[in-house]
Amino acid sequence: MYKPKPLEWTVALSTGDEALDIQHKYLVDTLNKLGDAINEGHGIDSLARILGTLRFYAGWHFGKEENCFEAYHCSAAEKNKKAHAVFVDKFDIYHTEFNRSGGSNELALKIHEEISDWIVNHILVVDGELYPCIHHRPKPSLSS
Ligand SMILES: [Fe+2]
Structure with a gap:
């Protein structure tokens, strides 16, 4: 069974823009x-609060990031925008279900499983395409 593990931000996830990295x-x-909260059983209210924060913050951040891609004329701008829209649609289906059903640890676990790999891979691959647009050199490699 899936168990959430701590995720870590590394330099390989850098976009080259300090505000976006923060x-x-x-x-x-x-x-x-x-x-x-899932692993330690903090309860539905806590899960609902964190999911709400995640949804609000992701939406706000995506807007900032899309503006940044445009500002640097990054060729991946459209791809990034589309990926964000897919994420938001997917998250909202789960989030609505969580709120409609009154929520459960199992559903929060499913959401975590579905989105954590997506977020890390998206930052690494798509958001990483911003780096050379800003710095005109390749992004630091995974090992650095
Ligand atoms: Fe992105």
């Missing part, structure tokens, strides 16, 4: 809070 760290921290 926002990504906050997203990772919030996912870790959700994982802790």
